[in-house]
Amino acid sequence: MISPRIAFLDVDGTLIDSSEVVAPSTIEAVRTARANGHLVYLSTGRASVEIYPAIRDIGFDGAISAGGGFAEIGDELVISRTMPxxxxxxxxxxxxxxxxxxxxxxxxxxxxxxxxxxxxxxxxxxxxxxxxxxxxxxxxxxxxxxxxxxxxxxxxxxxxxxxxxxxxxxxxxxxxxxxxxxxxxxxxxxxxxxxxxxxxxxxxxxxDGVNKGTTVLQLLDMIGLDAASAIGIGDSTNDIEMLQVCGVGIAMANATDVVKAHADEVTTSVREDGVWNAFRRHGLI
The missing domain is CATH 3.30.1240.10 (Hypothetical Protein, Haloacid Dehalogenase-like Hydrolase; Chain: A; domain 2)
Incomplete structure (x- = not known):
């Protein structure tokens, strides 16, 4: 039996590109990984309301939003890290x-x-x-x-x-x-x-202290999974802490050099099946 993994996917520059299109292989990768028993979460700087229906319709187990400010398991808000x-x-x-x-x-x-x-x-x-x-x-x-x-x-x-x-x-x-x-x-x-x-x-x-990485750790603790089982994929400054705390941190080919320096490896770009290739390499699909 395959041990379940959990993947955290950034949205802009990872799931979709700057033209706001998604590669069909990305949709297939997410759905196949979940069918194989793995968990796939969004992890985005967008607020929950900014996650378009077409993105949610791909199908995810939950989402971290507002750069780590909130986290949902399914459609239930379980973490709220708001400002005074x-x-x-x-x-x-x-x-x-x-x-x-x-x-x-x-x-x-x-x-x-x-x-x-x-x-x-x-x-x-x-x-x-x-x-x-x-x-x-x-x-x-x-x-x-x-x-x-x-x-x-x-x-x-x-x-x-x-x-x-x-x-x-x-x-x-x-x-x-x-x-x-x-x-x-x-x-x-x-x-x-x-x-x-x-x-x-x-x-x-x-x-201070609120970012995708620290919220990933809180969420993993709630779910009961170790950070070593987690894969984080992103391209931007707000992904750095997430890449650092996940067992495998993966930068997109279109990521900045600063982000790549904090990643364990680099996959291909959004339009060149980056998420699919990363999932394939790590056995999720």
């Missing part, structure tokens, strides 16, 4: 004083500043021009009529200071990351942005 209200207020105050756009991630809600939707709309338009020829063998995970993020970011309303696990800041100021790090260091974990549309002046903020 005063910490959220301090963070938001700095963004507003600096003139940075931002959004706050609760478990099932987003709270964007007014400029976020416009920034994302511009990115989508630019991305359409960059894509050129569309490959028909890849499956889109978004509705072509209206991008789900545009709907979410259009809902500008009073901010919530409770239930917030993470924020994302977006700025034209290329020094924004350095400024946020300096202002919030000590109490917060600040990393560079991990999704292309955020731009070079962007980043992500959780409480």
């Amino acid at each position: 209200e005063d910490a959220v207020a301090r963070m938001v105050g700095f963004y507003e004083e600096s003139g940075y756009d931002f959004y706050l991630q609760a478990f099932d809600e987003l709270f964007p500043s007014p400029g976020v939707r416009g920034r994302f709309a511009t990115y989508l338009q630019d991305d359409q021009e960059r894509r050129g020829e569309v490959r028909t063998d890849l499956e889109a995970v978004t509705d072509a009529d209206e991008h789900p993020a545009l709907k979410a970011f259009a809902n500008v309303r009073p901010l919530s200071y409770t239930g917030i696990a993470k924020s994302v800041f977006l700025a034209a100021d290329l020094m924004a990351y350095d400024r946020v790090s300096e202002a919030l260091s000590g109490d917060f974990h600040v990393i560079t942005g991990t999704v292309p549309h955020m731009g070079r002046g962007s980043g992500e903020v959780t409480l």
Whole structure:
């Protein structure tokens, strides 16, 4: 009998690429691994509400979201690592004083500043021009009529200071990351942005100690599996701790050099069957 393994898959740059398409081999890999008795979890910087239905429909055993802020087993929320209200207020105050756009991630809600939707709309338009020829063998995970993020970011309303696990800041100021790090260091974990549309002046903020890796360990303890049985696959800065704590940390070929330096091995890219090849190599399929 094969001992069950557990795999944690990042979304952007791992499960899907920057054009938000998924390779059919990735879908097959996830479903076959689960049919073989292994567990497959999402582990993403997205809030739960930002995980598109087409992604969830692939079929997963659960999800870590908001960069480690929350974790679900099935559809049950089992871990919630949110910020104290005063910490959220301090963070938001700095963004507003600096003139940075931002959004706050609760478990099932987003709270964007007014400029976020416009920034994302511009990115989508630019991305359409960059894509050129569309490959028909890849499956889109978004509705072509209206991008789900545009709907979410259009809902500008009073901010919530409770239930917030993470924020994302977006700025034209290329020094924004350095400024946020300096202002919030000590109490917060600040990393560079991990999704292309955020731009070079962007980043992500959780409480100090809250990241994918520490939440993976908490979740493994709840499930009753050892970290040695875990496989983590990712490509971005917010994946580093996950790659470090899993028994096998795998970087995508499209990962940054910094991320690759923390991985045990490198698989192929999103469009070149990276998840399938990693699962095959480690006996999940």
